[in-house]
Amino acid sequence: MTSARGASPRFDGSLSSSRERLSLAVALRDDWLGHAFSTLPADRPAAEAAVTGLYGLAGAPPPRFVWIPSPAAAPPALRDEQPAFARPRLRAADAPARWADWPVASRLASLLSALRTRLDRRVPRLWPVGHRPRPAWHQVAHTMTAEDALSDGYALRDVLWTAVHDPLAATLLDGPRPAIRTALLPAAGAGPLGLTFHGQHDAHWIGHYDIHARLGLAAYRASDTRQLALWAALARAAGWWWPGEGVCVVAERPAEVHTEPLPGARHGELRLHHPGRPAVRYGDGAEVYALHGTAVPRWVVTEPTVARIHREPNVEVRRCAIERIGWDTYADRAGLHLLAEAPDPGNPGSHLHLYHVPRRVWGTPGRVLLVVNGSVEPDGRRRRYGLSVPAGIDDPVAAAGWSYGLSGPQYARLARRT
Numbered sequence: 001m002t003s004a005r006g007a008s009p010r011f012d013g014s015l016s017s018s019r020e021r022l023s024l025a026v027a028l029r030d031d032w033l034g035h036a037f038s039t040l041p042a043d044r045p046a047a048e049a050a051v052t053g054l055y056g057l058a059g060a061p062p063p064r065f066v067w068i069p070s071p072a073a074a075p076p077a078l079r080d081e082q083p084a085f086a087r088p089r090l091r092a093a094d095a096p097a098r099w100a101d102w103p104v105a106s107r108l109a110s111l112l113s114a115l116r117t118r119l120d121r122r123v124p125r126l127w128p129v130g131h132r133p134r135p136a137w138h139q140v141a142h143t144m145t146a147e148d149a150l151s152d153g154y155a156l157r158d159v160l161w162t163a164v165h166d167p168l169a170a171t172l173l174d175g176p177r178p179a180i181r182t183a184l185l186p187a188a189g190a191g192p193l194g195l196t197f198h199g200q201h202d203a204h205w206i207g208h209y210d211i212h213a214r215l216g217l218a219a220y221r222a223s224d225t226r227q228l229a230l231w232a233a234l235a236r237a238a239g240w241w242w243p244g245e246g247v248c249v250v251a252e253r254p255a256e257v258h259t260e261p262l263p264g265a266r267h268g269e270l271r272l273h274h275p276g277r278p279a280v281r282y283g284d285g286a287e288v289y290a291l292h293g294t295a296v297p298r299w300v301v302t303e304p305t306v307a308r309i310h311r312e313p314n315v316e317v318r319r320c321a322i323e324r325i326g327w328d329t330y331a332d333r334a335g336l337h338l339l340a341e342a343p344d345p346g347n348p349g350s351h352l353h354l355y356h357v358p359r360r361v362w363g364t365p366g367r368v369l370l371v372v373n374g375s376v377e378p379d380g381r382r383r384r385y386g387l388s389v390p391a392g393i394d395d396p397v398a399a400a401g402w403s404y405g406l407s408g409p410q411y412a413r414l415a416r417r418t
Contacts, residue, residue: 018156021215022146022163028214029164030268032207035236036172036200037257037270042067042250047199047238051248053230058107059100063248070251070282071240072184074193077249084244085194105195105243115227119209122218124157145266157217164211167267168204175272176257176280176288177201179295180240183288199239200253206232256281260292263373276301291320292383300324306333310361319385327370327384334361336368342396346414347372350382352396354389366391369399 044067052062068077078085099107146163150156177198185193210232212218213225220228234241239251258279262269271293272279278287289301296317299308304321309330312318322330331338336355344350350372357366366388373383389399401411 018150019147021156021217022150022159025160025164025211025215026146026268028211029168029207032168032203032210033171033268033270036168036176036203037259038200039254039257042239042252043237044250046233046236047241047250050230050234050237051241051243051250054108054111054227054234055104055243055248057111057227057230058104060104060107061246063243063246066247066249068249068251069284070184070254070286071180072282072286073284074185074196074240074242074249074251078193078242078244081244081247081249084247085242103194104245108197108243109195111227112231115224115231116205116209118224119218119220119228122220123209123212124217143266160212160215160217163267165208167265167269168207170262171268171270172201172204175259175270175293179272179288179290180280182295184286194242194244197241197243199237199241199251200235201240202231203235206235252283254280255283262293274301291324294320296320306330310334323383323385327386331355331370336361339367339394340396344371344400345397345412346400352400354394354396354399367393367399369396369403371400 044065048065051065055061055063066077066081068074099110102110144152146159149159149162180201181196185196206228209218209220209228213220213228239253241248241250256278258272258274258277259270260273262271272288272290272295273292274289275291279290280288287298289296289298291301294316299305300317300321301324304324306325309318309321312321330336336357339354339356341351341353344352353370355368355370357368359365367390368386369389370384370386373385387399387403389402393399393402395408397412398408401408404411
């Protein structure tokens, strides 16, 4: 996918209606998503200037910069720069009394935490702090477009959370950040990384505060505005980074990123996906594979086999690998026994298939119900997937009802499931 956008949309102070503000907010949201998935080479001067500014706020002199081609190169780079990164992550129990004696990474984390606390006080909240569950209308708003939500009488403040804040958070917190960390910075053998800052993948929280300010819906202190601008400049300029004493390691952005829209999403949510190559690839060859938003090992995309599936401990990875070779092929090769099939009352035109899973397959006997998703995938198809159900269920309709907490007769009366 993607390259950084051009000049960002601007608020000139003349917006007079909620609909105008919403239109600009959506454009700004998409602009921040463009920066989050940018594959342009890093703007090194801009990134270094922003980091230098943040070091200054933390009371530290400008660092020396070490640029690396990907986050995968961070562990050896940090080891090479000892003792700049030798200080352990700060704990409250043994923190020095003077803030100036903290590691610079801890000071930066403290600055960031305090900044977000202050900005939160200036941004209209969707609901009071600690309020649970979320208001019922919040779920309804995710089923309609932002424009329709305004037309139905939802306040602009509330629509912005569902149309801007939530899509940014869902796309980035559930997408590239955990996928890259899992694939390129595994716990085993990577060594201590200290505090990691995510550059372009911090766009979810930066964009949230930036958009409110640019719409004229939040006013921050001048000092907070200046600090937010530094974080924003860094998110627009580079990838992940690691601050140390007198030296900062900064990663380039990916050379290639592939995404798809989240099925059923109304507000621009994306997820990592490519069916035949890495979803994320860096210039040094570091790569992340992902299928429909789930990070997977390379073999799942390139060479899935039943034997590998049965050795895989992660249930989500197993599911992706099975879907990759197809449930019919997997059931045949793994020796699953078809117990019964029936039309799906909750998904007209589709069928339910209930299989017995022998003990030798997963280590314990069980049942798998094959269903067709009620939602359409981005490519127009409906995904077929398997649900584990109790071994004592022999009727596919009852198994489908169990997955929803219903009896078989109750599920049979459904108009349509999703």
